[in-house]
Amino acid sequence: MLLIKCPYCDETLPELEFAYAGEAHITRPPTPAEASDEEWRDFLFIRSNVKGAHYERWRHVHGCGRFFNAVRDTVSDRFLVTYPAGGLRPAVDDVTGSSK
Amino acid sequence: MTNFRVPGKGRVDQRRPVTFSFDDKEFTAAKGDTVASALLANGVHLMGRSFKYHRPRGPVAAGSEEPNALIGTRRGKGQFEPNTRATVQEVYKGLAATSQNKFPNLKFDIGEINDKAYMLLSAGFYYKTFMWPRSFWDKVYEPFIRAAAGLGVSPTEEDPDHYASRYLHTDVLVVGAGPAGLAAARSAAEAGLRVTLVDENSEAGGTLLSEPQALIEGAPAWDWLAAELAALTDLGVKIMTRTTAIGYYHQNMVGLCEKLTDYVATPEANIPRERMWRVRAGQVILAQGALEKPLVFDGNDRPGVMLAGSAQTYLNRYGVRVGDRAVVVTSHDSAYHAAFDLVESGTAIRAIVDTRAMPPEDLVSQARIRSILVLTGHTVTGTSGRLRVKSVRVNPVRDGWVGEARELLCDCVLMSGGWTPSLHLFSHTKGSLKWDAEQQTFLPDRMTEACLIAGAGRGLWGIEAALTDGAEMGAVAARELGKPIEAKRLTVEQDRTGTGESNTELPSDLSQGKARAFVDYQNDVTAKDLRLAVREGMRSIEHVKRYTTNGMATDQGKMSNINGLNIASDALGKPQPQVGLTTFRPPYTPTSFGAFAGYHRGDHFEATRKTPIDIWAEENGAAFEPVSQWRRAWYFPRAGETMDAAVQRECKATRESVGMFDASTLGKIEVTGPDAVEFMNRMYTNPWTKLQPGRARYGLLLGDDGFIRDDGVIGRLSQDRFHVTTTTGGAARVLNMMEDYLQTEWPDLKVWLTSTTEQWATIALNGPNARKVIEPFVEGLDISAEAFPHMSVAECTVAGFPARLFRISFTGELGFEINVPARHGLELWETLYAAGRPYDLCTYGTETMHVLRAEKGYIIVGQDTDGTVTPFDAGIGWAVGKAKPDFVGMRALKRPDLVADGRKQLVGLLTEDSTTKLEEGAQIVLDPAQPVPMKMVGHVTSSYHSVAAGRPIAMALIAGGHGRMGETVHIPMPDGVIRATVTSPVFYDPEGARLAI
Numbered sequence A: 001m002l003l004i005k006c007p008y009c010d011e012t013l014p015e016l017e018f019a020y021a022g023e024a025h026i027t028r029p030p031t032p033a034e035a036s037d038e039e040w041r042d043f044l045f046i047r048s049n050v051k052g053a054h055y056e057r058w059r060h061v062h063g064c065g066r067f068f069n070a071v072r073d074t075v076s077d078r079f080l081v082t083y084p085a086g087g088l089r090p091a092v093d094d095v096t097g098s099s100k
Numbered sequence B: 001m002t003n004f005r006v007p008g009k010g011r012v013d014q015r016r017p018v019t020f021s022f023d024d025k026e027f028t029a030a031k032g033d034t035v036a037s038a039l040l041a042n043g044v045h046l047m048g049r050s051f052k053y054h055r056p057r058g059p060v061a062a063g064s065e066e067p068n069a070l071i072g073t074r075r076g077k078g079q080f081e082p083n084t085r086a087t088v089q090e091v092y093k094g095l096a097a098t099s100q101n102k103f104p105n106l107k108f109d110i111g112e113i114n115d116k117a118y119m120l121l122s123a124g125f126y127y128k129t130f131m132w133p134r135s136f137w138d139k140v141y142e143p144f145i146r147a148a149a150g151l152g153v154s155p156t157e158e159d160p161d162h163y164a165s166r167y168l169h170t171d172v173l174v175v176g177a178g179p180a181g182l183a184a185a186r187s188a189a190e191a192g193l194r195v196t197l198v199d200e201n202s203e204a205g206g207t208l209l210s211e212p213q214a215l216i217e218g219a220p221a222w223d224w225l226a227a228e229l230a231a232l233t234d235l236g237v238k239i240m241t242r243t244t245a246i247g248y249y250h251q252n253m254v255g256l257c258e259k260l261t262d263y264v265a266t267p268e269a270n271i272p273r274e275r276m277w278r279v280r281a282g283q284v285i286l287a288q289g290a291l292e293k294p295l296v297f298d299g300n301d302r303p304g305v306m307l308a309g310s311a312q313t314y315l316n317r318y319g320v321r322v323g324d325r326a327v328v329v330t331s332h333d334s335a336y337h338a339a340f341d342l343v344e345s346g347t348a349i350r351a352i353v354d355t356r357a358m359p360p361e362d363l364v365s366q367a368r369i370r371s372i373l374v375l376t377g378h379t380v381t382g383t384s385g386r387l388r389v390k391s392v393r394v395n396p397v398r399d400g401w402v403g404e405a406r407e408l409l410c411d412c413v414l415m416s417g418g419w420t421p422s423l424h425l426f427s428h429t430k431g432s433l434k435w436d437a438e439q440q441t442f443l444p445d446r447m448t449e450a451c452l453i454a455g456a457g458r459g460l461w462g463i464e465a466a467l468t469d470g471a472e473m474g475a476v477a478a479r480e481l482g483k484p485i486e487a488k489r490l491t492v493e494q495d496r497t498g499t500g501e502s503n504t505e506l507p508s509d510l511s512q513g514k515a516r517a518f519v520d521y522q523n524d525v526t527a528k529d530l531r532l533a534v535r536e537g538m539r540s541i542e543h544v545k546r547y548t549t550n551g552m553a554t555d556q557g558k559m560s561n562i563n564g565l566n567i568a569s570d571a572l573g574k575p576q577p578q579v580g581l582t583t584f585r586p587p588y589t590p591t592s593f594g595a596f597a598g599y600h601r602g603d604h605f606e607a608t609r610k611t612p613i614d615i616w617a618e619e620n621g622a623a624f625e626p627v628s629q630w631r632r633a634w635y636f637p638r639a640g641e642t643m644d645a646a647v648q649r650e651c652k653a654t655r656e657s658v659g660m661f662d663a664s665t666l667g668k669i670e671v672t673g674p675d676a677v678e679f680m681n682r683m684y685t686n687p688w689t690k691l692q693p694g695r696a697r698y699g700l701l702l703g704d705d706g707f708i709r710d711d712g713v714i715g716r717l718s719q720d721r722f723h724v725t726t727t728t729g730g731a732a733r734v735l736n737m738m739e740d741y742l743q744t745e746w747p748d749l750k751v752w753l754t755s756t757t758e759q760w761a762t763i764a765l766n767g768p769n770a771r772k773v774i775e776p777f778v779e780g781l782d783i784s785a786e787a788f789p790h791m792s793v794a795e796c797t798v799a800g801f802p803a804r805l806f807r808i809s810f811t812g813e814l815g816f817e818i819n820v821p822a823r824h825g826l827e828l829w830e831t832l833y834a835a836g837r838p839y840d841l842c843t844y845g846t847e848t849m850h851v852l853r854a855e856k857g858y859i860i861v862g863q864d865t866d867g868t869v870t871p872f873d874a875g876i877g878w879a880v881g882k883a884k885p886d887f888v889g890m891r892a893l894k895r896p897d898l899v900a901d902g903r904k905q906l907v908g909l910l911t912e913d914s915t916t917k918l919e920e921g922a923q924i925v926l927d928p929a930q931p932v933p934m935k936m937v938g939h940v941t942s943s944y945h946s947v948a949a950g951r952p953i954a955m956a957l958i959a960g961g962h963g964r965m966g967e968t969v970h971i972p973m974p975d976g977v978i979r980a981t982v983t984s985p986v987f988y989d990p991e992g993a994r995l996a997i
């Protein structure tokens, strides 16, 4: 069972309190009516499926209820960093460099 | 009966005899015995039959790695456990143990014929033997495989025991209470850390229990052990015995299974049988020692052939000699010590057969002093004896040439192929291993967790080395946790260190093709099988493993892995590290399902949610059905009434007068705030801006992919407040989706979302007399047809309770839904039930609700839709706002696939014979004469007998269905093809006149 730090509660808590919520930094086109079929397809279905640092969303569903972002290494299954929703996407080097 | 107990020897209490039975025969054990040690004390080696060849087998080991001696134990009804290792099961008074895989009995078994047919059952036989002819599969092969497969017999009765579950947080968890683990715990505890020390055995001590000769700091090993355990207890170390670390999970979480009852005759009442611990540790120290390897030679599986170290354990720990005349076969120094211990206790050692040409001088001379014949540079080429080994065939080997054989008579063979570090838990962490060429074994390399490995687990041999390394690793752990401490150094005399060489199968002068040299005892895999797998093209060790099943038995190859690897790498002509090692996975040893389930069984398997009115339904004889986690009244049968009859009565009563339904399980979400209407506009397909407070509307929720996710009636209570209802199963999902969009897409909107599902009890009254029943109770509101028309909502008082009253209908009749605070739900229900008597008010359940809504063609999300259905497919495109700039799913509704022709669309279906009710889920075809497999164009989603329509009705999703009105489709069923006509899904009151009463 993973330990996950909720950036809002500022506490590291067991995975049981959290729910995965898909890849992060997928932008919903701001004016959907103007989005092309290809843009909408990409928004709906196209995901990076990386081996390594994966930017993803989690929700502290059995805690504060907030959605937040995380970078998790899909090889080691280790969280490299978590940060609030809407926060800037941290560079891979920054998070992997700071990880143990 | 022969007695192999050595008086005064061992840690068992020989003055306290315990009786138990094995295969219905009574035996006497000493307190502290395992089933294996007790049977060996009685001269019994034959304890089971092997899995595939049904060969007679006895214990080869003395611990949890035992592959052969698997027994069934039974304590009482439902308390049968198969495949228990006789080497682990402690004897208690009255224990009833049975052998496995035998018919009719252990000494004479018909399945032994498989042993003669071994040529047919070689590696990959599952893939080869049963391939042809195809028609044999059902009648011949599958029954044969099913009868032959499986170890032991699965219990069929319900387990009456209960199982507990605990969390534990500790600074340092030490796994293994041998010398390394004890010393590690001591260092960490003296540094002031919280330490937990666990061991799977019934007592702590590990190898010290088998080596009483050692002197630690001048004290005999067992005295030192007792003092050390007392000191650890004083330091606050939590010592847990009979506790197996079964798995090592992320971020230093280790699962422990603690056995609490399986070793006592009469367990305390209410004590759990096992307790599963989820431990989160700051540092984990793995001190699991090493496991001895067998040697691979023809007949190395006969009862009486066992590991030398295990024979030493039986002698020193249990006071049991494993035989009168032993031959020791070894490639490692350690077996010499076993031989010396046995000689001292009266077992004759016929010879020490060493595969090495030049074993250490001092060991050879010590053997000579004891008059033991040492045959260096020899090999073993066979054994004899049916139910017990009678002799060993040994040959000299010179320059790779196997010389003339000689036969050594014996009643036991003690073998040692060296030792393998026990790295199973380390392997769970995906830590990497590196091949150590000198020791011919894998050692731990790169860590992925806060984990340390001490003692024999990293290739250090001897008690002093283990104690020193353990103390050091304990200090390292303490330092990592910010509590530096110096590691203490202990001196050990009469320590037994040693080295050895590693082998493939031993050389032989006989045809290796006929040799039965076992590598994996539990799965009956021989050296020949492994070589055959390589010859047949398996190159990866993972393929060799699966083809031969080597290492795939319940012991996961604890003994066989390295021998298997050595043989495979020899056959492949590649060094071991290039061939690699297969992965160990949790659990370390077989673990009961009960321990994993813990409290989550029976009524506690998952929560059962009940409405405030549930108790009334129960008292009034309702039949219930589960709907997600809710228990809902399904129908209310009268005495002797069938479900069909009850549902038809409930439907009829509701349409003719009035029915009452507990709708409390409907999901409810309160959407409030200055931007509530904007939020609703963006979430739901419908337009909400013009909906006036006091009015309600059917709301449709899509995903951004355009497919229906949920629906429900939504009332606007004021400018900034909506009462949203969802499907019963969808409430949490919908709230999560709303929160997601609110928090992450539109964080600027000032909106608050609150789940109110359980705060409101909801009672639905439907039928032409519904108003008459509730009108007398309503205060502060005119509910006449004119003042309170269909799709109205208001706050008022009903029977004195504050209420939100909706005029809505899911039946097509005049309908009201009264929401009152949950605590008043039952009283309101009873009040209305009494008031309804003059109108023959009928309570109904979910089944009638389903029928009534289907008669009106109202969909149920998840039944009539399946996650690929758009509003237009479902025929409810009218609910989609046309002029809105955006809502969730809007853009997707214009995607090419979603506007293409031929999509499956929701329609009604009427069987042509007017009497046949279709099966829900039945597939639909256009041409029943086409060859199988037919092209399926859709399926039946809902089907009921309708009283109102006077016939069965159905709904279906059919490709291009909206364009097929009036066409005939076909539903092929096992007993014939049913013809049905495509219709509108509205079967009753299509004008909606009854809603307006």
Ligand SMILES: [Zn+2]
Pocket (backbone or CB within 6 Å): A006, A007, A008, A009, A010, A060, A063, A064, A065, A066
């Ligand atoms: Zn939180």
